[in-house]
Amino acid sequence: ESQSVDEVVTFIHGYGQEHRDLTSILKHPDPSAMVRWALPSPYWVKVNVGVGYSISNQKAVSDIIIQVEMGQIIGSSFRIHNLFNLMFMAEVVAVLRGLQFAQEIGFLHVFLEIDSRAVILKLQSKEEDYS
Secondary structure: OOOOHHHHHHHHHHHHHHHHHHHHHHOOOOHHHOOOOOOOOOOEEEEEEEEEEEOOOOEEEEEEEEEOOOOOEEEEEEEEEEOOOOHHHHHHHHHHHHHHHHHHOOOOEEEEEEOOHHHHHHHHOOOOOOO
């Protein structure tokens, strides 16, 4: 069965009004007010560092992804590290490698993202630590 343009337009208007009415009742948070990751400014890059660790093999795998302004990946690295006996050591080496990598490709302003709470606390600490 074919429908006229007027019938389709009327249906769409009715559906849109019903959608607006229902969403106003549900009172969902405004999407623009939600917290989201913001892209770095043109002179900044975001360095994501991830580490996987095998205790039995004493090996770690680190991955580094460097992104710029519009989320484009401008660099990535994957490395296997041998003879680590602590996960913390592997994470620290991966962070250092990520920062060096960003510097090597010409960026000095970096947002660092890593999941290790221990490494984050050490980086934020004002005290000298020679461990």
